[in-house]
Amino acid sequence: MRQWQSDFTLCSPWRVSDGACYERELRHDATLQGKVTVEFVVNTDGSVSNARAAENTFSNEAVAACVVSLALGLRSSPGPEGGSVTFQYPFVFSPAE
Numbered sequence: 001m002r003q004w005q006s007d008f009t010l011c012s013p014w015r016v017s018d019g020a021c022y023e024r025e026l027r028h029d030a031t032l033q034g035k036v037t038v039e040f041v042v043n044t045d046g047s048v049s050n051a052r053a054a055e056n057t058f059s060n061e062a063v064a065a066c067v068v069s070l071a072l073g074l075r076s077s078p079g080p081e082g083g084s085v086t087f088q089y090p091f092v093f094s095p096a097e
Helices: 012-026 061-071
Strands: 034-042 048-056 085-093
Touching: 012 061, 034 061, 048 061, 048 085, 061 085
Parallel strands: none
Antiparallel strands: 034 048, 034 085
8 A cells, every 4th residue: 555645634724615615505404414525536746636425414415516626626735656546535514502
């Protein structure tokens, strides 16, 4: 198994944005909760491609679609050497109590 280290992180602006995806839909359904596991490929140039919802427990597809679109905007610096790397990252959302 090839190993790779990077400064690839879910940075603050993205974390705020993925919350906005959920908050927007929460206004229509106060009980909305679930998990979106996003699978994506980090290419050797640090760009992200092939993002998709590998798992979506929401009855609402809008949250998953929004989070997947945000994943495509991620960048890693540096990218992996020797080939692309596939990740899965879970996002779990529930209303604040």
